[in-house]
Amino acid sequence: xxxxxxxxxxxxxxxxxxxxxxxxxxxxxxxxxxxxxxxxxxxxxxxxxxxxxxxxxxxxxxxxxxxxxxxxxxxxxxxxxxxxxxxxxxxxxxxxxxxxxxxxxxxxxxxxxxxxxxxxxxxxxxxxxxxxxxxxxxxxxxxxxxxxxxxxxxxxxxxxxxxxxxxxxxxxxxxxxxxxxxxxxxxxxxxxxxxxxxxxxxxxxxxxxxxxxxxxxxxxxxxxxxxxxxxxxxxxxxxxxxxxxxxxxxxxxxxxxxxxxxxxxxxxxxxxxxxxxxxxxxxxxxxxxxxxxxxxxxxxxxxxxxxxxxxxxxxxxxxxxxxxxxxxxxxxxxxxxxxxxxxxxxxxx
Numbered sequence: 453x454x455x456x457x458x459x460x461x462x463x464x465x466x467x468x469x470x471x472x473x474x475x476x477x478x479x480x481x482x483x484x485x486x487x488x489x490x491x492x493x494x495x496x497x498x499x500x501x502x503x504x505x506x507x508x509x510x511x512x513x514x515x516x517x518x519x520x521x522x523x524x525x526x527x528x529x530x531x532x533x534x535x536x537x538x539x540x541x542x543x544x545x546x547x548x549x550x551x552x553x554x555x556x557x558x559x560x561x562x563x564x565x566x567x568x569x570x571x572x573x574x575x576x577x578x579x580x581x582x583x584x585x586x587x588x589x590x591x592x593x594x595x596x597x598x599x600x601x602x603x604x605x606x607x608x609x610x611x612x613x614x615x616x617x618x619x620x621x622x623x624x625x626x627x628x629x630x631x632x633x634x635x636x637x638x639x640x641x642x643x644x645x646x647x648x649x650x651x652x653x654x655x656x657x658x659x660x661x662x663x664x665x666x667x668x669x670x671x672x673x674x675x676x677x678x679x680x681x682x683x684x685x686x687x688x689x690x691x692x693x694x695x696x697x698x699x700x701x702x703x704x705x706x707x708x709x710x711x712x713x714x715x716x717x718x719x720x721x722x723x724x725x726x727x728x729x730x731x732x733x734x735x736x737x738x739x740x741x742x743x744x745x746x747x748x749x750x751x752x753x754x755x756x757x758x759x760x761x762x763x764x765x766x767x768x769x770x771x772x773x774x775x776x777x778x779x780x781x782x783x784x785x786x787x788x789x790x791x792x793x794x795x796x797x798x799x800x801x
Contacts, residue, residue, distance in 0.1 A: 458552035478527040478798055481553075485515055485533040487649040492532055492560050494717060498619040502787050508794065523549045527798050534561040537584035543586045554797045555587040564600040565712035565750070569645040580606050589797055593617040593715040594736025613793055616736070617715035618786035621779055623697045624724035629772050630704055632765040638666045639703035639727075641693050642718055644671030647785070649709035649732065654680045655753045656707075657687050660760060666703055668693040700725040704768050707760075711750060713737050722780040728771035730759045 467797045476744035482496055500510050511526075515517050515533045520542040529550060533539065535557065547555055562580065566601045570576045584590050584607040586634040591613050592598035598614035601607065630637075650667060654677060659666045661684075667677070681687045693699045700706070706722035716734040722729050729745035738747045746762065748755035 454543050467657060469731070476693055477507060478531065478794070479525060480508045480510050480513045480528045480794070481524050481526040481701055482510060482532060483515050483650050484512070485520065494619050495617060496532065497562075498673040498783075499787075501620070501792070502710040502783075504787060504790060504794075507791070512784050520545050521549070524553065526550060526553045528554045528556065528790075528794065530556045530558050531587070532558050532560055535580055540579070540582050540586065545584065547586055553683065554589070555798075556589040556591060556797070557584060557587050557665060558591045558593070559601070560593060560714055563597050563712050563714050567600070567604075569712075576603055576725055577606060582739040584611070587611075588800075589613060589793070591615050591767060591793070595712050595739055596735045599617070600735075615786065615789045615793070616739075617717060618782050619717060619785060621721065621724035624726075624779075625776070627701050627725050629698055629769070630670055630701065632704060632768050635662070635664055636705075636710040636760075636763060637666065637703045638643055638705055638707055638760065639668065639700060640707040640709075641666075641668030641690075641696070641699065644669050644677055647711050647713075649711055649751070651680060651738060652689065652709040652751060652753055652756060653707055654684070656760065657755045659753070659757050660674065661686055663760065664688070666690055666699070668699055699724060700727060703727065705730065705771075706744075707756070708732070708737060709750070709756060711736065716740060717727070720782075721781060726772040726776040728758065728763065742778070744771050744778050747762075 467620040468758050484492060484496070496512070500512075524780060529546060531539075531543065543555065560594055565578060565630060567573060583705060589611055590601070590607055592615075594616055595614055601612055615739060628720055637707065638642050640653045644650055650673065653665060657663070665687045667687060670692050690699065695780065700722065705728040706718065708716055708719050708722075708729060710716065710732055711734065713735050716731070719729050719731060719737060719740040723740065729741055731745060731747055732746050732750040734750050747758050
């Protein structure tokens with residue numbers, strides 16, 4: 453059963469006749485916009501299946517008015533939802549009703565590249581500063597995102613921690629390296645949204661008829677993307693990807709031309725699968741491409757095409773090896789960092 457769905461029940465108020473059986477563990481409450489949010493769900497599910505549960509009891513809730521006006525018997529309350537003007541009041545109410553809890557924002561959403569599309573940057577930064585001021589800690593999911601938060605002085609540096617995103621990758625390590633035969637096969641997958649840059653992939657495909665492109669996912673832009681790709685025999689829409697390792701098994705490399713991306717779990721999954729990555733130069737993506745791929749200027753189709761043309765047999769073989777090696781041990785490091793931060797915050801509180 454999906455662990456997020458399984459734990460939407462109010463476990464905090466469930467007691468046995470002899471008291472709460474999990475009282476010995478510190479309680480961590482995760483609050484999300486909803487319980488079906490792509491990459492965020494993947495990360496939280498992975499954490500809930502990790503050795504963190506040896507020390508902490510997790511509960512999960514979708515953000516709602518009912519949740520905001522209740523008290524949790526929690527040591528730590530983590531907000532994964534996107535900050536906005538309304539969330540300021542919600543966090544304030546939760547803070548008042550849970551005076552003993554440490555509050556944290558796990559920043560999955562906003563970045564430097566995102567901010568460049570905001571009409572009023574002053575208003576946007578004011579909103580973030582007010583949200584961040586109400587909590588005890590903010591965790592950035594990449595160095596790029598953390599640098600942006602520091603550079604914009606959105607909160608006191610002592611309240612910011614950078615923990616590069618991660619998830620369980622064991623299933624990807626089982627994939628064999630795909631041999632390069634007569635045709636180069638590239639994949640791009642995720643939510644069909646302007647953010648992810650699938651339109652840029654299609655524009656590159658127009659110039660590379662000899663390369664096969666696999667596009668996996670669903671989303672609001674699917675119709676326009678299919679319309680763009682009419683007449684292109686080298687593009688295949690694969691629908692919702694339920695088995696990501698199996699999908700990646702069929703390609704030589706993965707394209708991630710996002711217009712903004714706090715971290716990019718697709719890049720991590722691709723690397724674990726032994727796939728070279730080509731990423732745009734935004735936010736947390738470039739730091740994942742070191743020695744295992746190429747970085748291209750955001751929205752520059754010409755640069756993307758040039759990078760794809762570098763993927764010959766020798767390059768793919770070398771980058772595939774480095775890609776997988778770059779992820780080994782990452783999950784244990786990720787959990788160790790969370791254990792250290794949880795302990796620090798709870799002791800301080």
